[in-house]
Amino acid sequence: MAEEKLNNEQTVDNSTDxxxxxxxxxxxxxxxxxxxSAYDSLRAENKKLLQSLVNGETIEPQNKVLSEDIDTLRKRVLTDDSLTNLEYWDNVLKxxxxxxxxxxxDPFVPQGNKVAATAADYAKAEKVATxxxxxxxxxEGDPNVFLNEFQRRVKDTQLKK
Incomplete structure (x- = not known):
């Protein structure tokens, strides 16, 4: 009888594992x-690209969708006052x-009539973005953690007068 209880307990433990x-x-x-659906759309796009390659055709990139995304992101970054710092920076990076x-x-690189961007400017812009x-x-989606990280890693620089 004791053996049966032991065997039953062992099977319960195994099922939990x-x-x-x-x-x-x-x-x-x-x-x-x-x-x-995402997989199927990628397969269909891949099939189109292969067919165009075989036939020697060229396919125009879909810049229209990209332009709409850029306009939406730009509008969200510049006009939405309700964004948290995390949402703002996430949208800016996108x-x-x-x-x-x-x-x-690159919007992180200085531009203008009297400014010529150097390789160092591009490197610094990439470093900031990274x-x-x-x-x-x-x-991980927590605005308070982002604010903590931001305050820890970003320091104010004094502007020259």
Whole structure:
């Protein structure tokens, strides 16, 4: 009788372990898979590109969608007063990325009639973007964590008079 209780207890423990394994497996699958609709659209686009390559045709890039994204991001960054610092910087970094993809000038680099951007300016702009992106990523959607990171990593510089 005591052996039966021991065997029953062991099977219960094993089922708990396997259920935890299943939960971990499901969590991993959710993190590493994409939606079927997104996958199908990418496959269709890939098929079009392969067909155009085989036929020697060229396909125009879809800049219209990118322009709409840029306009939406620009409007959100410049006019939405309700954004938290985290949301603001997330949108600014997305806007910068979209502008660079389109081939525009880097908005983090000084521009103007009396200013000529140097390689150091581009390096510093990239460094700023990288640090800000790290802060956005590290905050994991929490504006307070972002503000903490921002205050910890960004220092005020005195302007020359």
């Amino acid at each position: 396997t259920s935890l394994d299943y939960i971990e497996a499901i969590k991993t699958l959710k993190e590493t898979t994409v939606e079927k 806007l910068r990325s979209a502008l660079l993809k389109r081939g525009d000038e 640090i800000m992106q790290e802060m956005v990523d590290n905050s």
